[in-house]
Amino acid sequence: MIAVQCWDDGVHDDIRLIEILRKHKAKGSFNLNIGRHQQKRAGGWNNQGKEVYILSLGELKDVYEGVLVANHTVSHPSLAEIPVEQATREVREGRERLEQHFGYAVEGFAYPNGSHSPAVHEIVREAGHLYARTCENADHVFPPADPMSQRTQCHFMAEDFWARFEKVKAADGVFYFWGHSYEIMNEKEWADFEDKIERISREAEWKDLPELFKDGGPGTKRA
Numbered sequence: 001m002i003a004v005q006c007w008d009d010g011v012h013d014d015i016r017l018i019e020i021l022r023k024h025k026a027k028g029s030f031n032l033n034i035g036r037h038q039q040k041r042a043g044g045w046n047n048q049g050k051e052v053y054i055l056s057l058g059e060l061k062d063v064y065e066g067v068l069v070a071n072h073t074v075s076h077p078s079l080a081e082i083p084v085e086q087a088t089r090e091v092r093e094g095r096e097r098l099e100q101h102f103g104y105a106v107e108g109f110a111y112p113n114g115s116h117s118p119a120v121h122e123i124v125r126e127a128g129h130l131y132a133r134t135c136e137n138a139d140h141v142f143p144p145a146d147p148m149s150q151r152t153q154c155h156f157m158a159e160d161f162w163a164r165f166e167k168v169k170a171a172d173g174v175f176y177f178w179g180h181s182y183e184i185m186n187e188k189e190w191a192d193f194e195d196k197i198e199r200i201s202r203e204a205e206w207k208d209l210p211e212l213f214k215d216g217g218p219g220t221k222r223a
Helices: 013-023 057-063 084-102 118-126 161-171 187-203 209-215
Strands: 002-008 029-032 042-047 050-054 068-071 108-110 131-137 150-152 174-179
Touching (some): 002 108, 068 084, 084 118, 131 209, 150 174
Parallel strands (some): 002 029, 068 108
16 A cells, blocks of 8 residues: 655645654655745744744755655646636746756646646646646545546545545555645644554555656556
């Protein structure tokens, strides 16, 4: 069984989350909006009384050392709701600037607000991404019918998280979940999250999604 996870928006709680991933030798990808990261850490929004801060540009390399970054556009617009020319700039510039900053090929994409359409799929595909993650769930996620509409099993806080996990485990498939680190609100939830990562690390093999597209995975033929 293979486990895959990704996290959106490049916020300060990613620091603690990545520490947990490193502790348990777990892989994960982080979907960043490069245009939102400024010279200083900035306030982003309030989540149920908790202030969320966007990491500074200068922090990014250290924070995401050893994990994978992916494109989440420059500024987080709903791509299916803006003009094609603007959407194209957001996607292409987001990838180019991330690659310049981190110094490696950025191959993954996540749709801001889950907003996508066939036209947006083509923009993302033509910009050179291997896959694009939606916010939609499915029982079988890999290989996807179209890599530009990659689904996940569930959000990391889904009530049926472990039921879905066990179903994928029984089929020796790919279990893919996602979330935002700022959604972890207190010490109990941080402890629960670490317990979750520890269990998955014992029962599954962690991969980054681009590895599956390159090397094959359950349901694919290896070259």
